[in-house]
Every structure is written in structure tokens, then in C-alpha cells.
Amino acid sequence: MLSGLKSIFRPKSAAIPPRLRPPITIRNGTRRTSATTTTRKPKLERQSPRTANYSQNDTVIIFPEEPIGISAEDGFGHLELTIGDELGDRGEYKLARKLGYGRYSTVWLARPTRGRTKGDSPYFTAMKVLSQHATGRLGSHSDELRVLQRISNPTTSHKGKDFCTTLWDAFVVDGSHQALVLDLMAGDVKALRFMYKNGVMPLAMTKTIIGQMLVALQYLHDECRVVHADLRPENILIANPYPHVKLKQMLALEKPEYSPPMTVFGREVQPIVSKPLLSAPLFPFFQLAEHQWLFRLGDFGEAQFIDDKVTDCTMPDGLRAPEVIMGHPWDEKIDIWALGCLTHEFLTGRSVLDDSDMPSARDDRDLTSLALMIRSTGQRFPDDMLDKCNPEKVAQYFGPDSSLEDLANYSAPASIVSCLQTHNPEMAHHPHELESAAAFISRCLALRPGDRPCAAELLKDPWLMSEPVWGLRYETDPANASKEETLGAMVRWFSSPYLGVVSYMTLLLGTAVFVWELIS
Template sequence: MPCPFYNKPRYLLLTLGLISKRTISTAAVPRFTTPVTRRGSLVPPDAVEEEALPHYNAKDFFPVQPGRIFRGKYETITKLGYGGGSTVWLARELNLTRSSSQRQPSGSDPYVVLKFCTSDYINQEAAQHELRIGERLGNANSLHAGAPLVLAVLDSFEVTGPNGTHNCLVFEPMRETMSLFQSRLKQKRLTLDLLQNYLVCMLNALDYIHSECRVIHADLSLQNILVNFEGGSVLEEFVQAQAKNPMVRKQRDGYSTYQSHNQFGPLQPRLGPIVPVIADFGHAHWIADAEPKINPIQPDSYRAPEVILGTGWSYSADIWNLGVLLWNMLEGREVDLFSNIHSSDGKYLAQNHLARMIALLGPPPKELLQRELEMRRWNFSPAVTNDDQTLCHKAHQYYKGPFFDNEGTFLHLDLIPDLNLEDTITALEGDEKRGFMDFVVNNMLCWLPEQRKTAKELLKHPWLKDARLPW
């Protein structure tokens, strides 16, 4: 089955860190003797991995094979996953000559991950976006405490295939998503101590992204936060096992498709710390001018009120996003603070989302609603198509508002459920619950963006005084 980390139909691993500005076009040289086809290989018409994706076209994908050398130094070992715009492979870096400052903190040297992007126009544009964001992030302060807690791009290059040019990005290998890691825990959720320590990691990462790089992530989720390998031996054992258990390969019409190998075995925390790393910057933005940003961002469940209302968003939207995400970490992966916000056919219902915000957090301040009225003169640039396939120029069109009248009265009072915010937390009691609620509700889940604390300010909050980075 697809690996949750590597198999994302939009963008897989997206850039953060130092990117090489040099790109080359090179032919890959075969150099591998281990058998790559297991007995019982799949045969047509069975679809294998990316073949089952909507609008799949084999010609768009670069024909990666095990044992091929790229850029004269990356030898592919096994496929880790796929998505609508790429395949992802584990590779060995030959003749490793990195300085001590470039060594991978997880101990995964000499292995890297290669993301081969498809050659179609849309995904070429996505790859270029990754590179532009990465260049901004890569020129920031590498001494910042949060810098090791973001997924860095180690290298990038171009490779020419039979049907066009493909961008390839090079990353440090990661073990798995936070979602998968959390599923391994005894109660499928983080303990309070672990949550606080992981929150210190994520806030340091966000402070680096916001204050040093001027970038907004805009897409935080359990799928976009990864955990590192607890020790290099875990990955080494996985690599050694590939020779005994090669990938299944399917051949059809001159193209080969491989079955991914991405199971790294049980956790071994005795080998070293397992820490969260923020990844996937495919939907990231940077603040380049003074004009307010109002275009739609964020996953539905984590969308901040200023995004829905079109009042302009900035770094504080990430703080709201992380605050809501803490419920998934503390209560369980499937427990959303804002639930029942989709129709039976999966469409996002912004009025339901706002109704639940009102039920749990109280009504929005008049100042925010006045701001919404004033901001209606601003248009998306460019216009954006919503889930009804309507081309929209304004936020209230996109999210199917307006939601408040000119007096500030919510237009969907019948949708406001009878809920109590404290009842949404069942994993904590007493002082522990009160401490958590004070930290999140009063500092992260504020209606007015300017009332939310920054990542740097949150790190100084007394609730986190006993939490530490793992180094």
C-alpha cells in the first residue's frame, strides 16, 4: 500500500534548506546487479501504484530503475513511494565528501531521497515553486535552533528522459509521517510530556520559517510533519534487506512500474531521539509586499477565520493551524476540533465551520466583521475556481458567503451546535487540562490574528518551561 509520507498526489517532499543553483542534464548510467524482479510479478491489466492515479500518463514519469547513477554520485536502491507528480527513491550517495556541518542529524549518511518530478507543465511549475521557496529558506540563518527541524533540500538537478526534462530534488531520508508514528503509540496519541516537547520542536521550526525566512507554511497537518530515523542502523538494515527481497516490477508497453518498499520496521527509541520535522512546503508563501493576502489556503479543518472571511492572513494563520492540530496529537489522529464541516459529497461547508468556531470560542469580535466588510473590495489575483467549478474573485464568493449581516449577526444561527470547548479534551484532567486550554485558546485560537502569539513568544510561555529540544 502507498506510504503516507511519500505517496501524496499533490506534492511529496517539498523544499526547505540549501539548494544548489547549478542544474545539469545527464544520462543515468546503469550500475546494479541485484535482481529487481520478484517472482509473481504483476501483469497487465492490474494497476500498480501510480498507474492507478487519475489522469496517469506513463510518458510523464521518468523511468527510474534500481542501480542507476545520477549526477555521477547518487545510486538508486529502491522506490519509496509515488504521487501524481513524482516518484520517490532511496539512493546511496557515492564518494561522500560532506563537511561535518552538512552531516545529516539523523545519522542517515550516506543515504538520500531522490524525488523525480514528472515532465508535464503543471508539475514542472510545482517543482519550480519548490525551488523558489527553497532558495528563500536556504539562505536563512543555519544556526537558528529551528533550522534542523525543517526538511532541507540537499541538492537539485535536472535529468533528461525519453519524453522531456525532469526536475529532481534531493532530501535527507525521513522515517515516516507524524500520523503513522502516532498510530504506533499505545493509545494512538501523544502523552502530555511528549506533546510539550514536540511542540517546542515545531515552534522553533515555525520561528525559523517565519522570522528568518519570511515564509508561511499554510498547510500544516499530521501528513506534513515527519519524524526522523532514530539511528543510522535502522536505514542500513532496511537497505541490506533489499537484496534479499527485491521489488515487484511490472512491465507494459515498454515502461516499468515498481512496487514501493517503505516499511522500516518497529521503532527503536533506544538508538536515539525521534523528533518531528516540518516538511512539504508546496503550498507555502512568502511575504513579499505590503498588500494583504486573501487567496484560499490551508486544509479545511485547520483553516483560520481570517482566511474564510477574506480579511487578510499572514504568519498567524500558521499559529491557528498548529493550535487546531494539537487536538489531533493529544486526542487522536481522527479527532478534529472542528468536525462536521463537509457535505455528504465531501464539499467544504464554511458556514458549518464558522458555526462550530462560534460554539467553541464565542462570537467573533465586531472589529473582525467590520474588517470583512471593508475587505470585500479586494479581489483574488488571479481568480480561483471553487469546488462548484465557479470562477471566484472574492473570498465570500469562494466560500459561498456572506456569513454575517451588516449588523454582525451570523446568518446561520441554526447551525451553531451546543458544544463546550473543555469537553473536547478527554485525555487531560484538572490542572493539566486548564494549563493546555489556557495556552492554546488564549494564545493560538484567537479570532483576531494580531492577538495570537508568535512562535517565538509561545516558546517563552510558562506552560512550556519544562519542555526541551532533544539536543
């Protein structure tokens, strides 16, 4: 091992289970016995092969977890880890559970070992281990490490830091994999939405999430000069509600679960099944006190410094800002656009750019998105904005009068107000909430970036300030309120007439269960 690099300490007791040799899923129905049976590289996917077009010469490998065994040259290069591995220069972090995975990393629950100094970080942490490909992108195509170091500044007094994940440590594993030690989180909002019918989240919870994300964005944009650029449900994380004693008890009873073994390029692999804390048996209890949950903005893999961008912005489909699609100069206002899209999605269960009602699918996703933006918002792209866009994009999509070509072939989607009224029964009976929520979303979805309000302005929007339902309504600037004020505002809300007798009794029951779990 090279000097100065931190490595893996794998005890004998943590050996990886023996591998078997099952058949691997192949598109043409044949069995692959080596990496040289076809002349083309395999196409990798997570969904069913029926969702994409492949030729009979393509080998399709379906991975239940991260694609172990695929090289960094092919865009992956994940490090194969297992429960019990000890990471760090002194082996101070021991992997206790696999929490999740993505294209560029795996995330593990890490517990301390005797090699870790007291007070270095929380007792349990999340260990994000980047793939070899993602590690190679750091600096040239990704600013994740620098951004995390900037936003984790211990000297800041801005409360937005409390709503962003904190970087506690960083080191290199096996010479080519960056490891990041972060706050342990319970899960993400994408998984949380599955608890609600049609993915429509309660109004109060939506305000909680959006309000806390705005405080986080105010901190990122104004103090850190960072744009997140990947604001989506899976990157809004739920703060860990478990005391470490309860986590110890859960882990003591838990055994790792492995995916069925498979062969990749002649090598047998068997990834560990991911188990986020949200899936733990006791977690549904915390649903009773949902307004007490804290959310944090995470995954800064696409984040960039506003004044020192290292690469172009992409953003996920359905959340891409118009300036990103059109090659217009972009800044932190793309996060505001994404936040407006998410607000609509949380309250209706549908994307604001939903094209499912269209009679036929369009091949050009950019054209479809632009048409839906115009139809949904009732706006048109201003000439001064188009003048700053990519000329080829403008010529491709817009006519001489600055109108979008082929717009007449796109049916007009429901307005934001009518969509809220149709898909959110809770809001349908509260006209004032309906109108103010629609106005909030419309402010975020201004086509011209300069017309969108900043995070600080949105924090004062009437929709968020109408009721203290998300714990951040103060006489002072909410971004500078203390944790005591935050909890105090939540307690005041719980004791207010807004909650009602039924919800108040639910809170008492939840508190009793929580106390019982602590003492049992």
C-alpha cells in the same frame, strides 16, 4: 540529453522486472484494452470507488502507489524509477529504497556512489523527484525550490534551521523532473499516531512536537520570511535514528517489493511499494526513547515568501484558517492556526472542527467550517475582519448583523476543555495541564489573525514552559540554544523525578539495546 541537464544512469543489473497484463479495476465492470475505449478521461482516485459518484461512462483507475502513466496535462507526469537507478550529472546518487509518494512527487532513499565527492552531504539522503506537472509549476505556482534554498542557508545561527529539512543538492532529471536531495527522515507523525490508541499521543511527545515546530516556524517567519502553508501531520517528519552502518545492513538484506501490475492507457506499469523507515523491523525499539526523538518540518511544496506570494493559499480541510476560507489577506498567522488545530488533534485524536456528531452532513464545507469555528472557540467574526474579506463570501454566509447564517442549525461541539477531558485520560487527571493546554490551543485559534500570537510568543506559553519535557527550556531564547543544550536538557529531564522509576528503567533498557545493535 540536453547539455547541462543531469540524467539517470541505469545499470543493466537494475532492470525493471517484466510486466504482466492483469485486468484493471473499472467502475462499470468492463475490461479496458486500450486508451480509446471510452470518450471521457478516467477519474483517478486512491480510495474505493464507493466513496464518490461516477457515471457508467467513467473509467476508474485505482492506483496503489503514484499514478505512473498519467500525463502532466492531467496533473501528474511521474517519472518511472526503480531501485539501482543512479541520478546526477556523475551518477553520484543511487536509489536504494522507495520511501513514499504523493500527488506531486516520489521520495527515495539514496546512497552515495563513487562519483560523489566526500562531505557533499550526509551518507544517506532522501531524493524527492517531482512530477513533470509539479516541475512545471515551480516559479509560477510553487516556490518550493527557492524556499528550500533560503531556509538551508549554511551561514545562519538560528536553531530553527535544525528543525527544518535541509536541501543538499538540486538538479533536473531527464529534462523535465526537478530532483531535490534532502535530509533522510524516518517517517512522519501521521504514521506515528497509529502506534497510539485512537491516535491520542502522549502529552510529553505532543509538547516535544509542538515545541520543536514552533522553533522551526519562528525561523521561517522571522528570519526567512516564509509561510509554510501546509502544516499537517504528514509534513512533520521524524529524524532518522539509524546510524548509516545499520542502514547498510538493512538494505543489504532487502529486496524491492512491487505492486500488482496494471494497464494504464494500454501500457503495463508496476510501481514499487513504498517502505518508509518507520516500517523497518527495528524501528519500534526507538519508541522506547520517544522523548529523544527529533522532529523536522518538511514538504515545502506549498510554502511561499510572505512578501512575494506566487499563488493563493489553499490549506488542507480541517486545518484551513478562517482568513483563507473568507478571502481575507493572509500571512504567517495561518501556520499558527494550523498548529493550534494539530495540538488539539494530537491530544484528543479528533479535529477541532470535527462534524462527525452532527445529525446530517453539510454540502457546503466552508459554511460548516465557519460554523464549527464559532461554536468551538466561542468567538464571533469581528466587523473589521469581515470588511477585509471577499464581499461575495460575506454576503453568502453572513447576515446584516455580521452573524453567520444558519448557525442555529449547527449543534454546539464540546468545548476544548471538555474534549480534552473526555478523550485524553492522561490529562483528565491533571487539571492544571488540562486548563493550560486548552488556553494554548485557544490562543492559536483566535479568529482574527492579528489576535494570534507569533511563534516566538508561543514558545514562552506557560503550557510549554511548565516542565522541561521537550528539550528546549533554557534561560536564554530557546531558538538560539545549541544542540549540546538541547541534549543536556533532555538528559536532565530523563534524570529528574518527572520520569519516575518505571520510565527510567525503560530508558536504561533502550540504551542497552541500542548499544547492542551498534556492536552486533
